[in-house]
Amino acid sequence: MKNPKPKDFPQKRRSAVVAARPVPAAAGGAEDASSAEAFKLLRADIISGELAAGARLRFIELQARYGLGTSPLREALSRLAADRLVLQEVNRGFRVPPLSRADFKDIARLRIELERSAIEAAVRSGDEAWEEGVVLAHxxxxRLGRQEAAPEEPAVPEEWEARHRAYHAALIAACPSPWTLHFCAVLHDQFDRYRRAAGRDPVVQIGLSRQHEQLIEAALARDAARAGAVLAEHIADTAEAVLARMDRIETVAAGE
Known part of the structure; x- marks a missing residue:
């Protein structure tokens, strides 16, 4: 897939919400708070594609975009580089990673493996509070509907994206392994970056939305095996749709 042309940075933009990756609470005053804010804003813009794949992340432009200083931006970029949402190149600074089919397939494979394990563990060990969290997130x-966008309008509201992410997070929240939950969140960020870059197929989205219903049914029935199977199918079907969209985008680009 050809990476989209990096976008120019608007001035002092505040990113739309991208759920539901917690940012560690600031412990050292205003500078730590600024670093947490920079992390949240940069992460949201990278996942949503506002900062396009391959874009150079120059401090002077980021300062103008977010109204933040160099120190919190540098700290945030270093944290994002640890999760591979940013590439740090020797003597060349930071940039958004490019997109590739091989990379996405690897992300999807690992996400299926880890999230299947996580939801099965959550269903087995979740308490009443976990059930309530799943029901509320669902x-x-x-309430926003399935958001099957018209073919000419493939994007969906940021609020839907936030609630969709929160629902998936709620399903696995009772998994007792903090490391599993951490890496599930990292992989979900990476997966969403590709999904949003590829756009949406409204027909495919109907089937994916049905799987959201099947997931809560299996979770509340305490059927761990069924929940794991549905979630694995859901991620695999989404990945297949993303790859198909990537193929179509490449075909169109090649014909231009």
């Missing part, structure tokens, strides 16, 4: 997602 209800909030359904």
């Amino acid at each position: 209800h909030r997602l359904r």
Whole structure:
């Protein structure tokens, strides 16, 4: 897939919400708070594609875009580089990673493996509070509808993206392994970056939305095997749709 042309940076933009990756609480005053804010804003813009794949992340432009200083931006970029949402190149600074089919397939494979394990563990060990969290997150997602966009309008509101991410996070929240949850969040960020870059197929989205219903049914029935199977299928179907969209984008680009 050809990487989209990096976008010019608007002035002092505040990113739309991208859920639901917690940012560690600031412990050292205003500078730590600024670093956390920089991390949140940069992460959101990279995942949503506002900062396009391959874009150079120059401090002077980032300062103008977010209204933040060099120190918090540098710290945030270093943290994002640890999660591979940013590439740090010797003597060349930072940039958004390029997109590739091989990379996405690897991300999808690992996400299926880890999240299947996580939801099965959550279903087995989750308490009443976990059930309530799943029901609430599902209800909030359904209130916005399935959001099958028209073919000429493949994007969906940022609020839907936030609630969709929150629902997936709620499903696995009772997994007792903090490391599993951490790497699930990292892989979900990476997966969403590709999904959003590829756009949406409204027909495919209908089937994916049905799987959201099947997931909560299996979770509340405490059927761990069923929940794991549905989630694995859901991620695999989404990945297949993303790869198909990437193929179509490449075909169109080659014909221009």
